[in-house]
Amino acid sequence: MKSGSVLRKATSRKWKGHRHYKLQDDFKTVMYKSSWTINSFSTFSVGDVEAVREGHQSEVFLSMPDEFPPECCFTLVFRGRRGNLDLVASSAEEAQAWIQGMRMLIENLQNMDECEKLDQWVSDLFMTADKNKDGRISFKEVQKLLKQMNIDMNELHAHALFMVSDMSQTGMLDSEEFVHFYKMLTQRKEILELFQEYSSNGQVLSHCDLEEFLRVEQLEGERSHEHALELIRQYEPSDTAKAHHVMSVDGFLMYLTSAEGSIFNLEHQHLYQDMTQPLNHYFISSSHNTYLLNDQLTGRSSVEAYIKALKRGCRCVEVDCWDGPNGEPIVYHGRTFTSKILFKDVISTVAKYAFEASEYPLILSIENHCSIEQQTVMAELLKNILGDILLKTTINGKVPSVLPSPEELKGKILLKGKKIGELEECLYVDNLESSDVSDDDKAVDKDNQATDSRKSKENLSKELSDLVIYCKNVHFINFEHSHNHNKPYEMSSFSESKARKFIKEAGADFNQHNKRHLSRVYPSGLRTDSSNYCPHDMWNVGCQIVALNVQTAGLEMDLNDGLFSQNNRCGYVLKPEILRNTEQHFDPEWPNNRKDYCPLSLTIQAIKHLIINNYYFYILYFLLL
Structure with missing residues (x-):
């Protein structure tokens, strides 16, 4: 790696260019340049690489499996929105040298102490500021970088520290000098x-x-x-x-x-909560438009987005399904310019990564826009690919009075979507098929059921409907109706604006609703940039499935990561008792209406000179709201 290698970058069948890749002397940076350029080159930090995959384990390589031998192929998976880097070495030995070398470098970075991590973080920032990649930055570039980092500074003081740090007296700082400058500037x-x-x-x-x-x-x-x-x-x-x-x-x-x-309770890193309560008693880590790597107008759809969401512990992912060519259902953001991927590829990816980060149930939120014919194809693909991990009937064959627990559903994938008729009807038909009732009676009963189903849901395939068990999506009418008529396995979805309206006008009723039913909240369709709303407003009334665009970093995702960083990152966090106990009434808009209302004042002195990972801070921020 230090000597460098000429590797082929594969992006499609049409373009496969050669580049020279070389590990730099700091053992933390890889430089690369195209064969047709002389002075121009680019770099990436080893710290930005999340994982290294061997062979044909990316969309690009899977789309052209016969182009390159798998033993020569490997993929660098980057953090955040940056796409994968698919590379082909000239030999299996050369590929292994890079695969094992990158993994070792990543492991070394992960094993750094906090001071070393700080130095590495500041060095990575230096690389960002060094636009011409000459290894030096001016004071003007330093000023711009510090503004991007939200660091307040007195310009005269900062310039004086810049001059002290400029050991070479060139009017520029190299990487080590910048680290020294940054530490002096941020001393507390x-x-x-x-x-x-x-x-x-x-x-x-x-x-x-x-x-x-x-x-x-x-x-x-x-x-x-x-x-x-x-x-x-x-x-x-x-x-x-x-x-x-x-x-x-x-x-x-x-x-x-x-x-x-850290302010985070280290004992809560482990699985410490009761996992035997009904599913609706938990906050559930949830993703919106999971298939997207970028925005929802022109962004790229990719199974890689599902891998990232599942590996970070998401327990509810969204699949937008549309009719595709040749009878193949596809997944993309309908009526936009986002790219399309095959439904079967999404389900195959889910099957592989569903329980890598958590063994607790995964909910597939199906946004169904397909014809009856392609819905039937979807049902067959779900059953064939997922097999026994797909939940196809209730746990004990009976209609539940309350939802089962995460513990009872461990290792299972649940389908969320529309359903023909009631769950009771499906179980009745199943029982008929296994009972001693005559074949004629069975036939009459089934015909009646099918006729009623066709009249009520002509656009829904029975095969797909039958796979929806505990997460039947129903239209929300009002809280009184849901209390009197909705079954425990029936749930509703709310846009962020509708959820906010209910929180403001009927917060206590919304809270009581969520003690009996699952609720899913999703971002407004106007968020074309895939931005996010603040989730704690929804959590405060007990909404369980608060879906965010996990591909978009920011305060909102920091809050989400903060909440779900506990309980072994299993994607399920038990709600506070006040949000579970039906005897207790709570309206987050009017907390002073409670007899036990007792506001507290909390004074905080911040002594950490740098918060490398913001979500620990936002855990505290969430608790204060």
Whole structure:
């Protein structure tokens, strides 16, 4: 990798260009340039690569399986919206060198301590600012970058630090100089003041000093003595300080910026919640327009988007189905310029990745725009590809009085969609087929059922309808109707504007509704850029399936990631009791109407000089709202 390789970049049957790829001296950056260019080149950071796949495991390679031998092919999967990089080596040995090398480099980055991660993050920002890729940036480029990072600065102070950091006195900063400049600019006196407040001599923290800090500030109680010694062993960079059981300011900083110093309760990283309650008692990590990698007007549809959503723990993904050529259903954002993918490819991908990140049930939200004929094809594909992991009947063969639990549905895929008639009718027909009733009686009963079905739902295939069990989508009339008539397995979908209207006008009723039924909320169709709404408004009334465009980063997805980072990232988080107990009434618009209303004031001192992963901060933000 250090010597470089000429690899073929495959994008389609029409274009397969050669490029020279070379690992840089920092072992964190790969440079590449086309064979027909001389001075122009580009780079990408190893830290931006999420995974390396061997062989034909991408859409491009699967679309032309006979073009290249699989042992010479590999795919770099990038984080975020950036597309895959499909590469072909000249030999299997060369391919393995890059595959194993990239995996080792990725693992090394993942094993970095917090200070090293900070240095790497700042170096990656430097690469972004270095537009001409000459390894140096000017003060003007630094100013632009800092504005993009939302860092407030006094221009004279920043320029003075720039000049101090410019060791080579060229008026430009290289990567190491920029890291030095950034650290000086973002130094926080709060950390040093906190350190000196607890230090007996103002120079170091003895293990007793650190123990007091843990007891008073971190509220650790009895375990603080042993924990203090362990923190010194783990985070103190000086061997001398370790030997004397003391912590320097550098060790203190490393501790505060580690996972140990996070506001997130580390015990909640594991599966700690009760998973035996009804499905509607949980918030469920959900994706909207899952097939899209970009916007919903011209963006690319890809099975890769399903892989990303499933690997991040989504337990409800959306499939927009339309009639395709040659009797093959397709998936895309209808009546737009988004690209199209085959329904069977989506289901094959789901079958492969459904339970990689979580063993709890996955809901396929089917947006059905297909003809009867292609719906029947969909039903056959679902049954043939998913097999036994597709839920085809109730767990015990009986109509449920409440929804089953995630534990009971573990390892199963549920279909959400429209359904002909009631679930009771389907179970009745199934029981008829296995009972001693005469064939003539069975035939009459089935004919009557089929006639009623055709009259009510002429545009719905019975084969597809029969696969909808616990997530029958029904039109929402009003809360009184749903309370008196809707069955536990019937659910409704709400646009974000409709949901907000109900929250404002009937928040308590909406909350009570969600204690009995599943509700799905989805972004407005006007969000053509695939932006997101803030999910906590919907969570506050107990909406379970709050679907977001997971391909779009931002505050909203940080909030979502924050909520679902707990409970082993299984995609299910138990709702608070006030949102589950039908005896308790709660309207988030009028919390002061409750007798036990008792507002609290919370004062926070932020001491972390850098939040590398924002969602921990937003967990706290969500709790304060």
